Amino acid sequence: MSEKTQKTSWFKGLSREFKKIIWPDKMTIAKQTAAVVSVSVVLGIIIAIVDFAARYGVDLLVK
Numbered sequence: 001m002s003e004k005t006q007k008t009s010w011f012k013g014l015s016r017e018f019k020k021i022i023w024p025d026k027m028t029i030a031k032q033t034a035a036v037v038s039v040s041v042v043l044g045i046i047i048a049i050v051d052f053a054a055r056y057g058v059d060l061l062v063k
Helices: 003-020 026-062
Strands: none
Touching: none
8 A cells, every 4th residue: 555545545534533523512612611610710719728728827837
């Protein structure tokens, strides 16, 4: 099999695989994006609180 034939076959296979993909609709994408942003904000707040508490605890021990 020549290199050109291999490339053509690979691209045809890739095209067939892309046709099998079920892409989500806009509403699903919006919901998933909102979920990711919400969880990120909540985790950021939790990490900030833990950081503040740890810093406050260390300051109490050092002073």
